[in-house]
């Protein structure tokens with residue numbers, strides 16, 4: 001991507017606080033590496049926008065954003081104002097489907113200086129990827145309610161797994177595993193209980209594994225897999241999962257490495273036919289919004305992932321190394337936010353990282 | 358229940374190793390407290406049975422087991438011989454539905470002497486219940502495959518949530534929360550993503566909460582809830598969850614308290630119209646079967662829960678106290694299994710607990 005065009009959407013809550021720090025880091029990398037990135041800011045995909053317009057996005061959101069090479073996203077959701085399923089299905093989920101961002105890539109890494117809730121783990125011990133299917137599975141729009149407001153009331157919702165959808169995410173995950181030293185892929189399943197869709201998932205994993213003889217494959221049911229994340233996080237390399245299981249594992253993994261505040265994510269269309277989206281794993285966190293105590297590292301690291309994706313791995317690495325450096329210096333020498341044991345504000349930490357790039 | 362009749366089903370794998378220890382503890386309590394329990398052993402609901410008869414259970418399993426006051430169960434599953442979805446849906450899931458065991462009750466407690474994977478947690482810090490819906494939700498039998506063996510192949514599976522099913526599990530969970538000092542109920546949801554069934558779950562929680570003004574209610578999306586189990590497990594009191602979410606949380610919770618090997622569970626029909634079932638949370642663990650190193654505490658503690666349920670809380674307490682005592686003594690003074698840092702065999706630990714009752 002030459003002179004990449006970036007659509008910046010801060011969204012809601014702490015998205016608005018961490019986004020300026022994400023952009024700050026990107027701008028430093030931009031001039032340092034002569035990338036020629038351009039940023040345009042948008043106010044839609046937010047509950048503010050909804051309150052003004054009665055919908056989360058303008059009707060031409062698709063055409064508008066198609067003109068960009070990537071979307072740099074903050075967070076969305078203000079459940080006290082608008083129910084989450086309305087705000088999310090009106091924005092983020094639209095992007096994932098509309099732009100066929102079928103890969104959700106989420107690194108889980110224990111960084112220096114981040115207090116770890118697990119006993120006896122140090123940086124380097126935990127370093128894996130969650131590869132989450134991002135367009136189908138349990139997140140479906142098929143279903144509904146019958147016999148409303150009576151004792152017979154019930155709701156149903158279909159999980160949908162297509163061969164097309166399952167195979168392409170498995171292929172992406174196997175390719176990633178093959179490119180890494182450990183060459184180890186773990187499949188999250190639940191075929192003992194969710195006995196229609198999940199045995200199918202297992203079947204497709206078995207079929208795909210045949211094409212990757214050099215990759216070691218194992219599978220765990222999701223219940224025991226969450227237990228293994230806590231007990232043996234060093235065991236994992238690439239974990240591939242359905243939409244829901246990937247959602248769970250990519251919050252749990254970062255929690256095991258200290259805080260989900262630093263975790264980044266990419267919703268990727270690997271073929272580049274549509275813009276990919278990069279956003280922190282944390283949400284809009286209305287409870288801490290307004291205090292400027294939100295940790296901006298998830299946003300900044302997401303910017304680093306975006307640069308990798310756009311073809312600027314050196315610049316991406318420079319941002320990531322700056323994050324590590326500032327974290328490693330500890331709360332005495334770096335302006336860290338309260339969740340990291342410091343007393344700094346969001347922008348102090350953002351500036352320190354920008355300066356270290 | 359006077360002179361309760363117990364159906365004992367060891368099942369597969371380490372189920373066969375830990376079951377004798379569960380029964381040993383129960384027999385001691387039986388004579389010490391003059392309960393008059395009778396035990397009958399059954400070989401069905403096992404893969405051995407399947408290999409002989411081509412099915413997991415005889416056709417009259419329902420009538421046979423209806424003659425008992427409770428089922429004391431080991432574990433089922435030998436995935437190398439029979440796919441899990443065949444063995445499980447042919448046994449355990451049949452019991453849960455056939456006997457309308459709609460409550461799955463799973464205590465999560467950090468016990469003395471159990472090595473905890475979380476930093477800085479001590480016994481007493483973690484003490485809560487997962488109340489899992491056990492008959493409907495994501496574990497459904499409705500769905501299937503279309504366009505098999507073609508590129509258009511797909512599978513669908515319906516999640517089903519009925520008002521009847523949701524309200525009764527919520528009521529059970531609220532009653533339990535109300536009976537505890539903290540009076541705190543946490544609902545596991547995912548209404549931002551699973552946007553048909555889960556908003557309905559939230560609605561029913563809100564409606565039920567109105568009848569329990571003295572209980573503090575909060576809700577977390579399942580992704581961040583798993584993160585909270587790791588970061589703030591002391592925050593929880595009663596956690597109520599759908600079938601799948603409860604399955605996940607009741608493996609993750611015990612992992613956060615050291616090992617799922619000690620965790621017990623009850624699949625309960627609260628009205629007593631059908632027999633309830635008590636089993637360890639761990640499965641048949643084919644990988645360690647045959648070495649007699651399996652930890653029998655999950656099985657023994659399940660026996661203690663069964664005595665509570667049958668109306669013998671003193672006897673239940675005596676078994677639980679014996680478990681705590683043997684654990685607290687540590688691997689130097691107690692014959693603990695390898696997962697607890699000892700070198701003892703399954704039956705050594707079982708005998709030590711029986712002796713301590």
Ligand SMILES: CC(C)[C@H](C(=O)O)[C@@H](O)C(=O)O
Nearest residue numbers: 192193223445449604638640
């Ligand atoms: C074995 C399996 C079907 C079962 C479940 O998912 O319910 C188990 O994990 C459990 O928690 O009892």
Ligand SMILES: CC(C)[C@H](C(=O)O)[C@@H](O)C(=O)O
Nearest residue numbers: 088092247281283549550580
């Ligand atoms: C906000 C929510 C709909 C979303 C999801 O479940 O996908 C979030 O949790 C995530 O992980 O990106």
